[in-house]
Amino acid sequence: MITLLSRRQLLHGSAVLGLGAPLLDRASAPARAREPATADDRPDLVLVVADDLGYGALGPYGQEKIKTPVLDRMARQGLRFTQAYAAAPVCAPSRCSLYTGLHAGHARVRQNPRPGLPNGLREQDTTFAEALRAAGYRTGLFGKWGLGPERAGQPSHPNARGFGEFFGYIGHRHAHDYYPGHLWHDGKRVRLKDGRHGGYAPDLLRDRAVSFIKESGERPFLLVYTPNLPHSPSDVPSLGRYRSRSWPRADRGHAAQITRLDSHLGDLLDALPRKRKTIVLVTGDNGPHEEGGVDPDRFDANGRLRGYKRNLYEGGIRVPLIAWGPGLVKRGRSSRVTQHTDLFPTLAEFAGAPVPPYLDGTSLRGTLTGERGQGPARHLYWYRSETHSTPKANAAENGSVTRMAEAVRQDGWKLVRFAPGPDRPRSDSGWRTELYDLDKDPGERRNLASRHPEVVIRLSRLASASWAG
Numbered sequence: 203m204i205t206l207l208s209r210r211q212l213l214h215g216s217a218v219l220g221l222g223a224p225l226l227d228r229a230s231a232p233a234r235a236r237e238p239a240t241a242d243d244r245p246d247l248v249l250v251v252a253d254d255l256g257y258g259a260l261g262p263y264g265q266e267k268i269k270t271p272v273l274d275r276m277a278r279q280g281l282r283f284t285q286a287y288a289a290a291p292v293c294a295p296s297r298c299s300l301y302t303g304l305h306a307g308h309a310r311v312r313q314n315p316r317p318g319l320p321n322g323l324r325e326q327d328t329t330f331a332e333a334l335r336a337a338g339y340r341t342g343l344f345g346k347w348g349l350g351p352e353r354a355g356q357p358s359h360p361n362a363r364g365f366g367e368f369f370g371y372i373g374h375r376h377a378h379d380y381y382p383g384h385l386w387h388d389g390k391r392v393r394l395k396d397g398r399h400g401g402y403a404p405d406l407l408r409d410r411a412v413s414f415i416k417e418s419g420e421r422p423f424l425l426v427y428t429p430n431l432p433h434s435p436s437d438v439p440s441l442g443r444y445r446s447r448s449w450p451r452a453d454r455g456h457a458a459q460i461t462r463l464d465s466h467l468g469d470l471l472d473a474l475p476r477k478r479k480t481i482v483l484v485t486g487d488n489g490p491h492e493e494g495g496v497d498p499d500r501f502d503a504n505g506r507l508r509g510y511k512r513n514l515y516e517g518g519i520r521v522p523l524i525a526w527g528p529g530l531v532k533r534g535r536s537s538r539v540t541q542h543t544d545l546f547p548t549l550a551e552f553a554g555a556p557v558p559p560y561l562d563g564t565s566l567r568g569t570l571t572g573e574r575g576q577g578p579a580r581h582l583y584w585y586r587s588e589t590h591s592t593p594k595a596n597a598a599e600n601g602s603v604t605r606m607a608e609a610v611r612q613d614g615w616k617l618v619r620f621a622p623g624p625d626r627p628r629s630d631s632g633w634r635t636e637l638y639d640l641d642k643d644p645g646e647r648r649n650l651a652s653r654h655p656e657v658v659i660r661l662s663r664l665a666s667a668s669w670a671g
Contacts, residue, residue, distance in 0.1 A: 245530060246418070246480040247334070247549055248425045248470065251300065252463055253293065253346060253377070253433040256490030256498060257520045258505030259460055267501050268457045269443065270464040272471070273484065276526040280482075281534055281570060286523035287541045287611075288488045291512050291586055294321060294374055296487040296542065297348050297428075301329040301363070303546030303561035306585035307608075307668040311349060313587040315374050322350025322358030328558060330546040331364030334424045337555035342367040344411040345404075345428030346377040354389030361388055369410045370428070371403075377430045380404065380437035402439050404429045408466045415473040422478075424549065427470065432459035434494035452495030481527035481552060481570070485542070489518040492592050499594070508646045512595040514586050514609040514618050515646050525570050532572040539611065540566060541582050581612040581661075583668040587624070602634075610661045610668070614641035615654075617661035626669070630662055637661070 257263055261270040262277035289299030290306050298304075298311035302323070306312050315321040323329070335341045343365040350358025352373035360368035369387045371377035380403050384391045394401060411427050436455025443461070444454040467484065474480050490496075490503035491511045498510055509515030523540070525531045543563030550557045551565045562583075568574025586607040596603040599620070606621040619633040627633070637651040637658050651658050 244339075244422045244553055245527065246423050246425070246474070246478055247339075247552060248427065248474075248480060248482040249545065249549070250467065250470075250482065250484040251297070251345075251426070251428045252484075252486045253428070253430045254488060254491040254511055255432060255460070255463075255486030255522065256501075256503035256505065256510075257507060257517065257522060259432075259486075259490060259501060259503045260522050260524075262524065263505055263522055265501065265503075268460050270460065272464045272468040273524060276467070276471075276482070276484065277524050279528065279533060280524055280526035280531050281536055283523035283525070283536050283538065283540060285537055285539045286485065286521055287519050287539075287582060287584075288486065288521045289542045290584060291488050291509075291514055291518040292588060293487055294348055295585070298323070299562075300487070300542040300545055301331070301349075302327055303330065303543050303558070303563045305541065305543050305562040305583045305668065307583050308562060308670050312585055314590075316589060321374070322356070323363055325357045325362075327357075327363070329363045330549045330555075331360075331424060331426070333364070333546070333550050333555040333557070334553045335364045335366060337550075337553050338422070339553055339555075340418055340421050340423040341365050341426075342411070342414045342423070343370070343426040343428065344368070344407045344414065345370045345426075346430045347372050347428070348374045348377060352376060352386075354386075359389070365426070367414060370407055371430070378433065378435070380430065380435070402437075404431050404462065404466065405439075408469055412469055412473045415470065415475075418475070422553070424553070425470075427466075429463060429466065431463040431466075432456055434491055434496060436494055436496060438462060449500065450495060450497070453497055453500055456496045457501070479527065479530055481525065481530055483545070484522065484524045484526075486521040488521065489513065492594050507644065509598045510592070510595045512586070512588050512590070512592065512603055513598050514584050514607050515598060516640070516644060517598070518595070519584060519609075525566075527570070531570045536569055538566070538569050539582065540569075579613070581610055581664050581668075583665065584609040585669070587626075589624070608665050608669070610665045611640070612661060612664065614639055615657055615661060616640050616646070617658065617665065618646075619662065619665065630666060633662075635662065 261274040288296045290296040292314050294314045295306050295312050298309045331341045343360050347360050384393050436452045438455050438458040441454050441458045444457045489511045490498040504517030507517035509517035547565040551567045591603040602620050609618045616638045619635040622632045636649045638646045
């Protein structure tokens with residue numbers, strides 16, 4: 203049973219206790235807020251979430267064929283996480299967990315949109331944007347939201363979930379179009395010119411994000427930049443340095459998309475106020491895709507890990523996470539095991555905002571600044587319910603992509619188990635269970651379930667306890 207702190211309580215508590223004051227007794231909250239000395243001392247916060255960006259798709263993670271000079275520099279100057287995870291292997295549930303700090307066993311959205319199942323947030327769901335806005339931050343989201351119906355005035359609209367300004371795609375499928383007929387600016391449709399003459403949407407999103415930064419003044423801001431790059435199709439205005447490659451057009455376009463994303467990050471960094479401190483976090487929402495003719499193996503886009511988008515193996519859920527913030531973020535590499543559910547308490551702690559006690563995540567602030575160690579021991583949980591199948595993802599798990607699955611990681615052990623069919627069984631019988639020692643076998647090649655039945659039982663119990671119907 204999860205004890206919920208309502209959105210009204212959270213926001214009212216912030217207003218009553220003062221700007222940035224924690225709502226809860228510090229001893230009672232698992233992720234605790236730290237009050238800044240003054241509002242001006244709080245850093246600006248930028249979160250960049252790319253779409254279908256694999257663990258190995260960037261230079262700092264070993265990529266050699268796709269050039270990402272800005273991210274290479276950010277990784278050298280900042281902190282690169284080597285064991286960071288998305289909260290789900292597909293887009294909508296991953297983003298829901300990222301915004302709300304709840305893993306897929308507790309969050310509202312647990313699968314990509316399909317008829318009859320929730321695909322948006324409710325009035326009672328709280329996002330980190332709501333917490334930071336209540337603490338005095340100017341908040342904006344530019345890009346793909348991907349949660350809820352495509353209309354204004356509904357509880358899952360970004361403006362209703364804490365973002366003072368929104369420009370981009372509301373719906374999940376609308377974001378598959380790089381040259382859309384319209385984008386949303388807050389509650390209004392902004393008509394674009396017809397077809398490919400209307401402008402490349404990621405560039406328009408970048409332009410508005412840059413303007414948001416320049417318009418912020420002295421007030422601290424939270425900028426969430428979520429371009430649909432490099433999701434399929436591999437649409438891009440120019441193939442650039444990849445034009446003459448002998449690869450298929452889809453792969454050349456995919457590489458150009460990632461390099462274009464990298465240049466967008468350079469534009470955002472150039473626009474940042476020089477007199478204020480800023481923390482920039484860059485990550486992806488799940489593993490690499492293979493749609494539209496893209497071959498992720500050409501680029502070792504999963505970092506040579508097992509699996510792709512839709513798989514609960516490492517290649518489907520382990521993602522890049524780079525933290526950059528001169529004067530705030532230490533340089534180096536972190537092996538801390540972290541999930542996107544940690545972003546809510548992290549952003550809130552830097553902002554001095556109230557943190558709900560029921561979150562599944564824990565703050566990364568101490569890791570980013572070097573003030574504290576790895577954080578409390580815990581387990582991570584993932585859930586997968588997917589009706590769509592792609593060849594490589596299906597082959598990675600021996601033809602069971604459309605079967606319900608879940609995974610648990612505790613310390614170096616990882617359990618992956620597959621239900622008999624598309625629905626979650628009422629009992630623990632009938633699962634196909636696999637166990638991996640990630641410390642010795644990060645590629646998940648050796649199933650040790652038969653050799654360590656006691657670990658299987660323990661992690662299976664954790665999986666069952668992590669699920670709230």
